[in-house]
Amino acid sequence: MSRESWLNAALLLALVVVPGWALWADEPFTITLATRAVIFALAAVGLNIALGMGGLVSLGHAVFFGIGGYAMGILASHAQNYTALMEWPFVIEGTKSMPVIWLVAVAASSCAALVIGLLSLRTSGVYFIMITLAFGQMMYFFAISWPAYGGEDGLSIYVRNGFPGLNTLVPIQFYGICLVWLCIALLLYARLMRSPFGLALNAARQVPARVRAVGLDPRRLQLVALVISGGITGLAGALFADLNRFVSPSMLSWQMSGEIMVFVIIGGVARLFGPVAGAGFYVLLEHLLGGVSEFWQIFLGLFLLAVVLFGKGGLVGMIAGRRRDG
Amino acid sequence: MSPILLAEQVLNGLQSGVMLFLMAAGLTLIFGVMGLINLAHGSLYMVGAFAAATVAGLTGSFLLALVAALAAAAAAGALVELLVIRRLYAKDHLDQVLATFALILIFSEGTRWLFGSFPLYLDIPEALSGTVTLPGGIAYPAYRLALIGVGVAVALGLWWLNARTRLGIRIRAGENDREMIAALGVDIGKLYTLVFALGAALAGLAGALVGAIQSVQVGMGEPVLILAFVVIVIGGIGSIKGALIGALLVGLTDTLGGVLLPELFKLFTDPASAAASGSAFASMAIYILMAAVLIWRPTGLFGART
């Protein structure tokens, strides 16, 4: 096993051991923190597909995160108030069932990724960054000013949504659900990376001409990557909303996009477990430094600068060394 | 709506566009010459406003405040360029985004640490307070007219700098062929620091000018930054002319959209809900403009064709 594999195994072990210890020591808040980290990691795995594999620097992933959150909020609030979501041309009822909510969240955020991708992939490089940022801002303003679903106040759900056979209000059980999704996403990422699609995408990032030469359209490959990426981040959004039992436009803000990107970069771009290391580290930092100083974000900023300027390949890169496949 | 009111709203749109231009010009210049995307440009806008408010509070002179804003923003820009930005030119956009995002955090919380959480006071100069009556009987604030004047002067100044001075020649050369101008003996490091400081000074100037009629507070730069991005995506990255046209388009769309859309909705529904939904759609107008330009011309109105 390479050093990176050892590190990945250690991270995976930590995802099981830490909440296990918290359960034994009766520290439910540690489980809540771990759940937060796992959900952030899931969102970041989504971004990593666009960013790491596809080379698409999206500064608008909060759009997908927020749409996932609102899918949960809207469906659950209708179920909570016993009102139909839509009565014409056919009746759609709200729901408190997690699997249905997940399906809707993934579908809605993938569709949004498709539309944004069709527009923004007409360009590349720095245009792409600014356009994704701008569309994110558009959704944010719309969510704030559109009165139907709470506007800036957001939507509060009094009881967490249900999953057959589990009591999701018990922190460890909800954590389990999130962890299973993270593992599925990581498996998907690993499979994609080795698949013909992943190889072509990687080539499209490095030498688009060569991909075109074999008859593939690099733009189309990138669009597919963005749609998958948006779907996964949307799923994370639905889980995040369920963790907080609340969704609001702040999930769509550009700071949120920045944070998701920060998870990926401090962990290590295009590394399988980069997002996990990054999100875990961020949550830990936020928790520890936030208690020490009101100005903790200065230290976060300095740390990020150090990672960019001196740290090659983020945390995973620093510990495990350079990637072999480049 | 009367033609007079419409004319006044067009002036308002121009004025906000001209201020956006000051922000966008610096961003697009820095991108054009150094290929750098700078998210911390809004922080330099904030630095300008804070410097102006501090100096105006100490001396009572608006002119000195403007000088201080230019100097402080240029100095902050040069310092950041030497310490951080310089190391980013060779890196990819991703690293630039992250590093300048980190700079935002440092600037914002650092300013809050120095100045506290309360907004600062900065007022317009006595000489420019009150209104002027324009042809057609529009009573328009003198200060806003002066803002339009400053914007036009800066646009002309940038054109002159670019077309007529040695620095302009070097900047254009730098945009086209970096190795060549280095081979010609131009100190490229110094040129980059100078260009970055110039862009920062423009942002600082905008911050001080706008700060006098708005609130000088931490975080004031980011909303403007995102609007400036929309401007240069529309105008074409690297083009000063594009930044000017884009800024005016965005300023006009934003102002007129906010006024006309609720009026339009009033034709269909009661005033209160027309005001609410009209304003909801107006907040999206500039982004829809941006999407439309992208469909028509993916590299913006004046961007380099690929």
Added chain:
Amino acid sequence: MSVKTLLAAASLVAMAATAQAEVKVGLITTLSGGGASLGIDTRDGFLLAMDAAGRDDVEVIVEDDQRKPDVAVQIADKMIQSDKVDILTGIVWSNLAMAVVPAATAQGKFYLSTNAAPAQLAGKGCNPNYFSVSYQNDNLHEAAGAFAKSEGYSKPFIMAPNYPAGHDSLNGFKRFYGGELAGEVFTQLGQTDYAAELAQIRASGADSIFFFLPGGMGISFLKQYADSGIELPVMGPAFSFDQAILQAVGDAALGVKNGSNWSKDLDVPANATFVSAFEEKYGRLPSLYAAYGYDTANLMLSALDEAEPADADAFRAALKAAEFDSVRGKFSFDTNNHPIQDIYIREVIKEGDIYTNKIVATAIEDRSSAYVADCPMQ
């Protein structure tokens, strides 16, 4: 072991528990980023009252929500799950309160609001464990509406940002004004340039202006209004004319009438004590938020004298009795746990170099809230 000794042992344990019992209070408020000045005043006001009481059996845990709803929820979870607090308080913003309060009360915790009191929590979503010590969100806007009516304004132009609190604001104004409007405009949240709205006001033939633009938005609007050449009476809720931001507005705010349930010149002994103690300790004048924080702490202390929060029914009844010296003078709770109080109109004045407010009229006496009938609690 006989039953008697068992009982004795049990009561001994219970007594030990009472002796050590420490009440834990979680204060979640905004201490960093935009809007931090409001949270800092809330905290300082609250802690001022705690210090004055000098009780070492009450522990206050203060945390910064960064004005982010998800951070507020996370802190509330931490305070409930690991710090095991009994009472939560301190949130400034309605959207953060909506994220935290329903879940906290559902877990049986008490929540005492130092500021935010959205309509949902005053009406259908009212809860026996939720008390608003400040007001109901609409109150200060209603006062401005009542004032507009009493002054005989016939064509006010009204504006607010396009978000739930903005809608509530204009509805609150209209509820007590009830007449014809010159115009009604929703601006964007965070908007900084009001040139277009000012042009609309000038063209509308309005005879007065009512606006609700909290924080930096209000500063921007007032500065631009002062420079627009429009000279109409201006009204608003107290938020845009509060101590924390008046100094940044300057002369532009002079003469503006604003609705408030507190003012530093309110002639109540408890208020005089509060204002001078606050100035002495922190070196600045207190704001509205500081006053609410101070009152909240004193209400809580008065209830703690009667009962432990663990005895929820007794503690709730003690809170509801509101046996404390409010800086607002008369103060009682309506059936929906929101205050019944007088609401005043203040005018912005200059005292030496400092901009501040003085009370000029009582807008509404014994005002409760518009949603009290929707609340199932009786």
